[in-house]
Amino acid sequence: MNKYPHSTRILVALDCIVFGFDGEELKLLLIKRNFEPEQGKWSLMGGFLEEEEDLEVATNRILYDLTGLKDIYFEEIKTFGKVNRDPVERTLSICFFALINIHAHNQDSAKAQNAYWVDLKNRPNLIFDHNQMVDLALEELRYKAALHPIGFELLPEQFTIPQLQKLYEAIYDSPLDRRNFSRKILSTNLLIDTGEKNQNSTTKKAILYKLDKEKYQSKFNAFHYFISDSMR
Amino acid sequence: MNKYPHSTRILVALDCIVFGFDGEELKLLLIKRNFEPEQGKWSLMGGFLEEEEDLEVATNRILYDLTGLKDIYFEEIKTFGKVNRDPVERTLSICFFALINIHAHNQDSAKAQNAYWVDLKNRPNLIFDHNQMVDLALEELRYKAALHPIGFELLPEQFTIPQLQKLYEAIYDSPLDRRNFSRKILSTNLLIDTGEKNQNSTTKKAILYKLDKEKYQSKFNAFHYFISDSMR
DNA sequence: TTTAATTGTGTAAATTTAACACAATTATTT
DNA sequence: AAATAATTGTGTTAAATTTACACAATTAAA
Incomplete structure (x- = not known):
């Protein structure tokens, strides 16, 4: 099997905006990072696409690790691909949003990831281009929810x-x-x-x-x- | 600048579905491949994301190479990411569709890419998962055009x-x-x-x-x- | 038993959509 | 020069939907 010789391989991350609803406000499940880079700051939950892993499988893996849930509703939004969006190394981010029943997810999974529910309206500043991702996700949620159940x-x-x-x-x-x-x-x-x-x-x-x-x-x-x- | 040490870098392609309209039928601008792999077969126009190239820039580059046009309307659809979708080497494909005025594009650019306008309804079989991409693009075009101009x-x-x-x-x-x-x-x-x-x-x-x-x-x-x- | 908050259902006017008809324009034919 | 055929622009009416409201029923607490 011949490889494509002259092309560049790139790191591919998946980042997900997880929405929840507590009966009053829209919430986001965010990570208080206890790992590098940007340790101590807030970010979306994410992960890298692995060697022999289908993209879809990776998405479900990341959502499962965060929530302990399978078959979560999610929707791909956009791929963020500015060269310098991640200062550590060039990384594409395939960005999607997910909707979950805030009471059904596994608290221990969230705790293991150091994840917390935050009011969408009072969300902390996020690393890299994650703020833009949330903005876009909200836009898409509004768009989709206006037309589909x-x-x-x-x-x-x-x-x-x-x-x-x-x-x-x-x-x-x-x-x-x-x-x-x-x-x-x-x-x-x-x-x-x-x-x-x-x-x-x-x-x-x-x-x-x-x-x-x-x-x-x-x-x-x-x-x-x-x-x-x-x-x- | 530290790199992410344990993660896999992956080839990232962009594939585009170019729609046109001749006054009667919807058309697709497809490539009759005069290069490997799958030489002689039909495919979408595509290309690899390059080392120091923003994703958006790459999209415009690929569309320009094919049509000689700048500022083309395009919309990202989905990233195709099955492990074996490209038998040569694992390749993600960020897939998007573009709409152009069929009479405005540069014929020489198309000729240089060995590209031809084909009736959407009578399109040839395409390589890899490109048929699915076209199906999805048509669905998205219909969706979007029902609501937006x-x-x-x-x-x-x-x-x-x-x-x-x-x-x-x-x-x-x-x-x-x-x-x-x-x-x-x-x-x-x-x-x-x-x-x-x-x-x-x-x-x-x-x-x-x-x-x-x-x-x-x-x-x-x-x-x-x-x-x-x-x-x- | 009264009160206050909330829920379920109803109604009428305004707007929009769907289904249809007719008159005007233009190249071609008679 | 008049008739013809194809196509374009605009109008009309009934049905359906949306909007802006009002009122009666339920329940816990006062």
Whole structure:
């Protein structure tokens, strides 16, 4: 097997923006680096693509190491490739974002990576071009969530419509009309009434829904217009 | 400057799907390979990311070498990273699509690369995973063009609404209602009436429009819903 | 039992979309 | 010169959707 003789091999990293939702605010799972380079500073979770490892496998490995979860929803955003973006050595970064249920991930995995949930709005400064990556990820999340039902990935198995609304309000940092939102969501037919009601409520208890996984799969690529253009 | 000692450096290629429109059909600019590997077979235009070259610069270099054009509209799609996707040596491919005005590019540049315009519908089989790349690129083009005014990138400076409609019909391989299409396009206020009319017509001459570049820039990220969901 | 907060559902006006018809223009044919 | 055929520009109406609201029901706490 002949190799390509005249070309340069380059380090390839994967960096992931992990979003979570605590019921009130959008959160990021960030690393307080206890290793070099840039020890002590904050960064995204990342890792290098290994010798005999498919790119997809590497992505799942990195997400698993951080969260202890498999089959996480993620989406590739962009490859960052400025020559000097990493001062140690030239490194490409294939950047993606992931959405997880903040209560489902393994705390020990996060602890092992020295990872902490941080409010998106009050996030610390990050190393290298990681700030730009987060900005872009938020943009992409907003774009995608306006049209496709990816928001559910951030919620627990069962959730109420008011919870879902709070999530969308957090994503777009804008208030939404309760009545119109509810109608829009229900009209997608993606929700199944579980018959149960939210217990931890101090006033009227809201209906608990779960996602209709089959319809979610089959209608995922349809447009839903959850959020109007003016809102984004 | 310390290097990262234990990690693997990998070959990184860029492969681009170049779309064009001849007034009737969507076209692809493909390479009839007169070099190894896979000499004689068809492939996408590509190239390796070089040592001291920004990723963005490499993309523009490859597009320039193929078309003689600068400032081409392009969009990154995905990085293909299966270990064995290139049998010669492990190679990542950062894949993107580009839209050009088929009449504006430099024929000599294309000839130098042994590149030919091919009907998207009757395209030859391509090497490696390039077929998948084209499939994905078409999907992304359809997705993006349903919401954002990228179609104009495929047309000459001046164009008529019937021409534009033919383009959209080619992209979605579906007929569109002439009257509703015209209304939808005009309501974006992205078109400027040049006052001139299409000359090479055997019947009623259509109005020639040009793009309002300022509005195009500023409203690019707004949603336009050029194509309804059921159409895609 | 009242109160306050929240949830579920309804309604009417405005806007947008979908489906369709007709008049105007131009090269070609009669 | 008039008729023809193909194509273009614009208009209309009904249906569907969105927007901006109001009201009744539920629940824990006062």
